[in-house]
Amino acid sequence: MVHQSFYRDTWAEIDLNAIRDNVTAFTEHLHDETKVMAVVKANAYGHGAIEVAKAALEAGADRLAVALLDEAIHLRNAGITAPILVMGWVRPQDAPLAEKHDVALTIFQKDWLREASLTEVNQLNLHLKFDTGMSRLGLRDEEEAQELVALFKKYKQFHIEGVYTHFATADELDSSFFQIQQERFRQWLIWLADRGIEPKCCHVSNSAGATRLPNDSYQFVRLGISMYGLKPSAELNPPFDLKPAFSLHSRLVHVKELLPGDTISYGATYTVEEKEWIGTVPIGYGDGWIRRLAREGRVLINGEFAPIVGRICMDQCMVRLPGKVDVGTKVTLIGKQGSREITMDNIAEQLETINYEIPCTLTARIPRVYMKDKEEVAVNHQELNFL
Numbered sequence: 001m002v003h004q005s006f007y008r009d010t011w012a013e014i015d016l017n018a019i020r021d022n023v024t025a026f027t028e029h030l031h032d033e034t035k036v037m038a039v040v041k042a043n044a045y046g047h048g049a050i051e052v053a054k055a056a057l058e059a060g061a062d063r064l065a066v067a068l069l070d071e072a073i074h075l076r077n078a079g080i081t082a083p084i085l086v087m088g089w090v091r092p093q094d095a096p097l098a099e100k101h102d103v104a105l106t107i108f109q110k111d112w113l114r115e116a117s118l119t120e121v122n123q124l125n126l127h128l129k130f131d132t133g134m135s136r137l138g139l140r141d142e143e144e145a146q147e148l149v150a151l152f153k154k155y156k157q158f159h160i161e162g163v164y165t166h167f168a169t170a171d172e173l174d175s176s177f178f179q180i181q182q183e184r185f186r187q188w189l190i191w192l193a194d195r196g197i198e199p200k201c202c203h204v205s206n207s208a209g210a211t212r213l214p215n216d217s218y219q220f221v222r223l224g225i226s227m228y229g230l231k232p233s234a235e236l237n238p239p240f241d242l243k244p245a246f247s248l249h250s251r252l253v254h255v256k257e258l259l260p261g262d263t264i265s266y267g268a269t270y271t272v273e274e275k276e277w278i279g280t281v282p283i284g285y286g287d288g289w290i291r292r293l294a295r296e297g298r299v300l301i302n303g304e305f306a307p308i309v310g311r312i313c314m315d316q317c318m319v320r321l322p323g324k325v326d327v328g329t330k331v332t333l334i335g336k337q338g339s340r341e342i343t344m345d346n347i348a349e350q351l352e353t354i355n356y357e358i359p360c361t362l363t364a365r366i367p368r369v370y371m372k373d374k375e376e377v378a379v380n381h382q383e384l385n386f387l
């Protein structure tokens with residue numbers, strides 16, 4: 001079937017049932033008092049923030065987390081009313097905007113609170129972040145923490161809703177540093193309690209932490225990669241199935257038989273040795289299907305692997321077909337056809353990176369088609385907003 005609401009034959013399919021099932025699996029795995037905060041930053045790791053946020057909330061996630069205030073406002077503008085936390089640094093002068101949209105911000109600097117106190121804020125929820133070993137964002141100095149706590153007592157318009165930290169090695173088998181970070185966080189909670197601060201909303205675990213600490217993840221886990229059905233690392237095996245939500249497809253736009261000596265694509269780097277059927281697939285580095293994928297890259301056509309041959313161009317690449325195949329035949333670049341599968345992890349391995357990076361870098365030029373109960377329920381083609 002040719003899609004009617006966009007005019008190219010390359011698309012990503014996002015399985016919202018998979019998102020739902022992954023959230024449910026974690027909810028069942030976790031202690032009853034631990035809820036899911038669905039991490040939908042970076043356009044839900046390239047899956048589409050609004051649709052994923054709605055599916056996660058429907059499946060029982062309690063709240064959402066993003067990296068940017070802009071991302072939070074995008075969700076609010078789509079009518080999402082669940083609590084949202086911005087995990088990144090937001091300019092203190094934008095604190096009133098966060099309040100206007102009922103968005104909680106992350107705080108870890110005393111100067112931030114001083115500057116934000118000069119703005120028109122009446123009541124803003126903040127999550128206090130401690131750096132227990134990631135060395136990215138967070139309070140690590142007791143003196144500054146002391147000053148910040150004193151400022152909180154002065155500026156009553158700011159409310160410490162939550163306290164959190166982030167693990168650097170939760171996905172590694174060696175748990176020594178993971179344990180050090182957990183202990184440092186416990187010490188900070190005792191330190192806060194000694195000063196009369198006992199937040200009701202603590203969170204430490206990402207997907208790896210949530211997998212490994214079902215009973216020690218406090219009130220929330222910040223669930224990202226595994227909500228999308230992917231493992232945070234090869235070593236980490238959750239005791240339940242994860243269902244990948246993202247698959248990538250296209251259709252052959254041209255098929256021809258080439259003869260020995262014919263060459264393929266820029267640089268004429270691939271030479272045909274025997275007669276070969278070659279297909280052209282309309283995806284290229286302009287879509288994030290980058291040139292390095294030509295090295296050992298392959299796709300699925302009629303349930304068979306077909307290698308990418310020659311250099312990947314901006315909008316197209318060529319594949320060697322198992323035989324003569326019709327123009328319009330479906331090509332799967334990530335996902336299953338019959339008994340064969342190309343996983344996100346396969347692509348990440350080929351590119352010597354992590355699975356997180358792959359859906360994030362497949363650009364908005366690729367329409368996202370949302371599936372629920374095997375029916376298409378929405379389409380998002382962000383780059384060309386003529387839809």
Ligand SMILES: Cc1ncc(COP(=O)(O)O)c(C=O)c1O
Nearest residue numbers: 039087166206207222223224225
């Ligand atoms: C602060 C914070 N919490 C949670 C997450 C979610 O992590 P994961 O995708 O590994 O579940 C991230 C993502 O990088 C993050 O930066």
